[in-house]
Amino acid sequence: MRSGYGWLHQNFRGGGPPPTLPRRYIINIFTTQRGHLSAEDVFTKVQKLYPRTGFATVYRTLDLLRREGILRRFEFGDGRARYELADQNFHHHHLVCRQCGRIINYSDFTKEEEELFRRIEKALKKKYDFAIDSHQLHFYGLCARCQKSKKEEL
Amino acid sequence: MRSGYGWLHQNFRGGGPPPTLPRRYIINIFTTQRGHLSAEDVFTKVQKLYPRTGFATVYRTLDLLRREGILRRFEFGDGRARYELADQNFHHHHLVCRQCGRIINYSDFTKEEEELFRRIEKALKKKYDFAIDSHQLHFYGLCARCQKSKKEEL
DNA sequence: TCCTTATTGATAATGATTCTCAATAGAGTA
DNA sequence: TACTCTATTGAGAATCATTATCAATAAGGA
Ligand SMILES: [Mn+2]
Ligand SMILES: [Mn+2]
Ligand SMILES: [Zn+2]
Ligand SMILES: [Zn+2]
Numbered sequence: 001m002r003s004g005y006g007w008l009h010q011n012f013r014g015g016g017p018p019p020t021l022p023r024r025y026i027i028n029i030f031t032t033q034r035g036h037l038s039a040e041d042v043f044t045k046v047q048k049l050y051p052r053t054g055f056a057t058v059y060r061t062l063d064l065l066r067r068e069g070i071l072r073r074f075e076f077g078d079g080r081a082r083y084e085l086a087d088q089n090f091h092h093h094h095l096v097c098r099q100c101g102r103i104i105n106y107s108d109f110t111k112e113e114e115e116l117f118r119r120i121e122k123a124l125k126k127k128y129d130f131a132i133d134s135h136q137l138h139f140y141g142l143c144a145r146c147q148k149s150k151k152e153e154l
Numbered sequence: 155m156r157s158g159y160g161w162l163h164q165n166f167r168g169g170g171p172p173p174t175l176p177r178r179y180i181i182n183i184f185t186t187q188r189g190h191l192s193a194e195d196v197f198t199k200v201q202k203l204y205p206r207t208g209f210a211t212v213y214r215t216l217d218l219l220r221r222e223g224i225l226r227r228f229e230f231g232d233g234r235a236r237y238e239l240a241d242q243n244f245h246h247h248h249l250v251c252r253q254c255g256r257i258i259n260y261s262d263f264t265k266e267e268e269e270l271f272r273r274i275e276k277a278l279k280k281k282y283d284f285a286i287d288s289h290q291l292h293f294y295g296l297c298a299r300c301q302k303s304k305k306e307e308l
Numbered sequence: 309t310c311c312t313t314a315t316t317g318a319t320a321a322t323g324a325t326t327c328t329c330a331a332t333a334g335a336g337t338a
Numbered sequence: 339t340a341c342t343c344t345a346t347t348g349a350g351a352a353t354c355a356t357t358a359t360c361a362a363t364a365a366g367g368a
Contacts (some may be wrong), residue, residue, distance in 0.1 A: 054348035059325065075229040080324065104282055109274050118260055120263050121293065128258055129298035130249050137291045139275065144283035153216050208317035213356065233353065
C-alpha cells in the first residue's frame, strides 16, 4: 500500500521506500561528511551508531539510495565501489592518485565543461540515438605526496 | 640478464619482457579486432589459438601489457575490467549503456576536448600539485535498442 | 650440455558483492 | 490492543572476478 512515508527524511521522495533506522543512519553519514566511502567504510561508521547493522543491509541500502538518486556510485580502480552524496549544487569531477588512491574533488572549469559536455551529449544523441543521463570524468596521476615519496626512492 | 629480446614484436619495447607465445597471441587478439575485452573474453579467444593457455596467464599478460602501455584498462561498471589497445592515433571516449552494457567509442569534439582538458590538467597541476598522466570520460545512458525495448514494456 | 632465471598452468585463496532465508518490525485494521 | 500482512533485516552461505602459490617447463647464456 506504500503510503504515509513521505513525511520523514526530505531525501526520500514521498511514497518511496520507508526510511528505516539503518537507512537514516546511512544517509546521515553521507550528509554530515563529504567523502568517497566504500561499503566497508559505511559499515564501520554505521556500526558505531547502530551496532546491530549487518553488511547486507549496508550494500542493499547503498544500492537503494543510488536508485533513488540520493547517492552516486563510482569505481576509481581500487577494486571497491565508492559512493558520495549526489549534490546537484556541487557538480564536480575527480582526480585519482594511482599510488595511494587519494581522491580529490575539483570543480574548476565547470562552466566550460558543462558547455562542452552539453554539446557533446547533443551530438551523441543525434549520431548514436543514445539517451545520456550522466557522465564521469576522472583524471589519473600522482598526488603531491606520492610524487615526493617517488623522488626519495632514487 | 634480460637482453636480446628487442627484436621480436614491435609492440614490445626493446629490452623489455620477452614476447612469449601467449603474449604474442594476446597482442594479436587486440590488434586484429577493436573491442573492449574482459579477461574472460580474451581467455576464450586465446584458447582457440593456443589451447594450453591458462587463465592466470591471461590476467598476468593483460596486466603486463597495461604496464607496458600497450593496453588500456577500463571499468565500465559491469563488475569486470575491460581492456583495449592503447592507440594514440585513435584517442576517444566512451558511451556506456546502463541496460545492456554496450560500449560505443566516440571521437567527436576531440579538438575541443583536448584543448579544454589540457587547460584543466594545467590548472589542476598548479592548484593541487598533481601529476596527471591520463584521463577517462564516460557518458552513461541508454542505447537506441534499449530505449526501444523500454518503450515496448509500457 | 649445464646452470639459472622467467614464464607458465593448475589450483587454492582472496575479497568484494550478492543471495537465501528465517526472524523481526511496523503499518494498517478491527 | 491484538491480529494480519508485508517489507526489511542480519547471519551466513554462495558467487564471481581477480590474485597468489608452487611445481613444472622453457629458453638464454656460459
Ligand atoms: Mn566527489
Ligand atoms: Mn574504446
Ligand atoms: Zn597519492
Ligand atoms: Zn543498451
